[in-house]
Amino acid sequence: MQPDASALSAALRNAGIDAPVAEERLGLVARPAIADTPSALRALHAADYEMLVDLFGIDTGEDIEITYHVRSFTRDEDAYLKANLPYDAMLTSVWDVYPAALYPEREAAEMFGLRLVGHPNPKRLLTSDEFNVPVLRKSVPIRTDIELERPGISREHLKAAEEANDNG
Amino acid sequence: MANRRPAAKKQPAGKSAQPKQAAQSKQSMQPKPAAANPHLLGEILPEGAYEVEVLPKGLHRVPRGVDELATEHLIMNMGPQHPSTHGVLHLLLEIDGEEVITGEANIGYLHRGIEKLAEHRRYNQVGTLLDRSDYLSGLHSELAFSMAVEQLAEIEVPRKANWIRSLVSELNRIASHLVWMGTFGMDAGSMPGFLYALREREALLDILETITGARMMFNYVRPGGVLMDLPPEVEPMIRAFLADFPTKLEEYDTLIGKNEIMQARIKGVGVIHRSTALAFGLTGANLRATGFGWDVRKERPYAAYPELDFDIPVGETADCWARYLVRMEEMRVSTKLVGQLLDGMPEGDHSAKVAKVLRPPAGEAYAAVESPRGEMGIHLASDGSDKPYRMRVRGPAYYALSIIDEILPGNLIADAVMTAGSLDLVLGEIDR
Numbered sequence: 228m229q230p231d232a233s234a235l236s237a238a239l240r241n242a243g244i245d246a247p248v249a250e251e252r253l254g255l256v257a258r259p260a261i262a263d264t265p266s267a268l269r270a271l272h273a274a275d276y277e278m279l280v281d282l283f284g285i286d287t288g289e290d291i292e293i294t295y296h297v298r299s300f301t302r303d304e305d306a307y308l309k310a311n312l313p314y315d316a317m318l319t320s321v322w323d324v325y326p327a328a329l330y331p332e333r334e335a336a337e338m339f340g341l342r343l344v345g346h347p348n349p350k351r352l353l354t355s356d357e358f359n360v361p362v363l364r365k366s367v368p369i370r371t372d373i374e375l376e377r378p379g380i381s382r383e384h385l386k387a388a389e390e391a392n393d394n395g
Numbered sequence: 396m397a398n399r400r401p402a403a404k405k406q407p408a409g410k411s412a413q414p415k416q417a418a419q420s421k422q423s424m425q426p427k428p429a430a431a432n433p434h435l436l437g438e439i440l441p442e443g444a445y446e447v448e449v450l451p452k453g454l455h456r457v458p459r460g461v462d463e464l465a466t467e468h469l470i471m472n473m474g475p476q477h478p479s480t481h482g483v484l485h486l487l488l489e490i491d492g493e494e495v496i497t498g499e500a501n502i503g504y505l506h507r508g509i510e511k512l513a514e515h516r517r518y519n520q521v522g523t524l525l526d527r528s529d530y531l532s533g534l535h536s537e538l539a540f541s542m543a544v545e546q547l548a549e550i551e552v553p554r555k556a557n558w559i560r561s562l563v564s565e566l567n568r569i570a571s572h573l574v575w576m577g578t579f580g581m582d583a584g585s586m587p588g589f590l591y592a593l594r595e596r597e598a599l600l601d602i603l604e605t606i607t608g609a610r611m612m613f614n615y616v617r618p619g620g621v622l623m624d625l626p627p628e629v630e631p632m633i634r635a636f637l638a639d640f641p642t643k644l645e646e647y648d649t650l651i652g653k654n655e656i657m658q659a660r661i662k663g664v665g666v667i668h669r670s671t672a673l674a675f676g677l678t679g680a681n682l683r684a685t686g687f688g689w690d691v692r693k694e695r696p697y698a699a700y701p702e703l704d705f706d707i708p709v710g711e712t713a714d715c716w717a718r719y720l721v722r723m724e725e726m727r728v729s730t731k732l733v734g735q736l737l738d739g740m741p742e743g744d745h746s747a748k749v750a751k752v753l754r755p756p757a758g759e760a761y762a763a764v765e766s767p768r769g770e771m772g773i774h775l776a777s778d779g780s781d782k783p784y785r786m787r788v789r790g791p792a793y794y795a796l797s798i799i800d801e802i803l804p805g806n807l808i809a810d811a812v813m814t815a816g817s818l819d820l821v822l823g824e825i826d827r
């Protein structure tokens with residue numbers, strides 16, 4: 228599979244979206260502005276990217292990077308759309324373009340503490356309603372003080388063990 | 396008839412109604428014939444043979460009231476503890492009599508935060524987590540993760556390691572499909588199939604235990620290769636299995652699939668059009684049952700698959716019956732593949748020389764394998780440290796489940812059970 232950026236850039240250009248397309252280690256990556264993402268995905272869908280393979284977020288430390296992995300079966304080609312979303316921003320649903328986004332959008336919103344707009348069922352997907360911690364943000368520790376509060380086990384002891392484990 | 400439908404009185408929840416409209420508008424999106432690819436359907440079946448546009452007459456059921464009586468919709472909880480929901484799937488069904496008006500899957504009962512935990516494990520420790528995500532085919536998730544790490548760290552895998560990886564993958568695929576075959580038969584009330592299937596699976600787990608040291612939680616495929624070389628005593632075990640299994644599989648096929656009651660039960664039930672399947676991101680046997688022969692082993696070859704000779708079975712009718720046929724055929728294909736892999740097993744190292752603590756350079760990589768349920772992909776982001784910066788598991792059953800809300804409406808409750816069973820859902824991988 229030899230990456231060929233021409234189809235991806237042409238589709239984005241024809242839709243009037245200004246997004247740099249680069250060939251990275253991952254594959255073809257286009258980086259539109261977050262406001263352009265729904266229209267960019269609509270353009271890609273029209274350009275024979277039939278399937279949304281995956282959708283997920285990455286906490287970059289400054290914002291949330293949402294990655295849309297799309298695939299064209301006709302050209303046997305994968306492409307990635309990456310858009311950066313501020314921590315307090317809203318994630319616009321693209322389920323009307325790719326219904327496959329229905330679940331992963333809910334998951335990304337709950338795991339990164341984003342607000343989901345335009346989604347038919349914007350509930351939490353994997354965690355319960357009262358658990359409102361954006362788990363996958365880097366600022367959320369893997370263990371919390373609440374979890375450490377157990378009879379007979381001191382917080383300091385567990386924290387030291389955790390640090391020792393992290394440092395190898 | 397139509398104006399007596401209780402739906403006019405009480406609107407079903409809009410959330411489930413809306414995706415339905417969207418997917419219907421997508422019915423017009425005809426997937427391109429993809430003539431360039433010989434594995435895709437155009438070359439295998441005559442044009443138009445696979446497109447079931449409407450259900451056969453009498454099989455499409457619409458919800459309706461009883462004569463002049465107005466009936467009420469009922470919300471029914473199916474699961475999370477239910478013999479037909481394969482783990483802890485919780486289905487919320489809005490029903491009118493026996494007919495499903497809307498269906499919604501409620502998941503998360505097995506959520507363990509594997510993606511978060513992976514950010515706090517070294518690269519060679521993540522395999523233990525992934526074994527527990529898709530617990531019926533742990534080796535496939537491990538393989539996808541190892542391939543992603545190898546892409547990032549630019550590790551060359553020895554040829555023998557690739558062959559062992561393919562061998563254990565195919566053994567694990569048969570074991571996983573056997574569980575599916577048994578539980579699918581059990582959903583329809585056929586108990587013996589389940590017992591026989593688990594007996595065969597036990598032989599496979601013994602083989603896998605001899606190879607990897609564990610029955611289910613393997614942690615055997617590591618970045619760079621595999622943990623250990625094949626022990627000498629395993630080849631006779633696999634040969635004995637191969638001598639036995641094909642005839643037994645035909646017996647089980649006779650017991651389950653060739654049973655007339657079973658065929659009447661699942662033919663025409665749970666039809667997923669190809670356009671809907673693509674729109675919802677279905678992969679694996681669920682997609683191939685619609686006649687779309689896309690298999691990661693062929694399209695993005697990995698491990699030893701470029702050197703092997705095998706066919707991709709595709710279905711025709713896109714219903715539960717087609718998914719049954721495809722999975723049964725996949726077991727036969729995998730059996731042949733195991734034979735090929737044993738015969739051609741090369742000599743050499745079982746692993747590349749890899750540092751004890753891996754620190755792949757910063758970057759992102761995506762690697763996918765064909766797990767028994769479809770495309771299992773691992774998206775890995777590294778920041779150059781000894782732990783993954785972000786690991787995303789692209790689970791095939793996760794996307795297969797998301798289609799449930801779309802296809803259940805209009806079915807009987809009993810058909811909802813068969814439809815969910817035919818999708819081969821493993822909740823460990825959906826909830827992660």
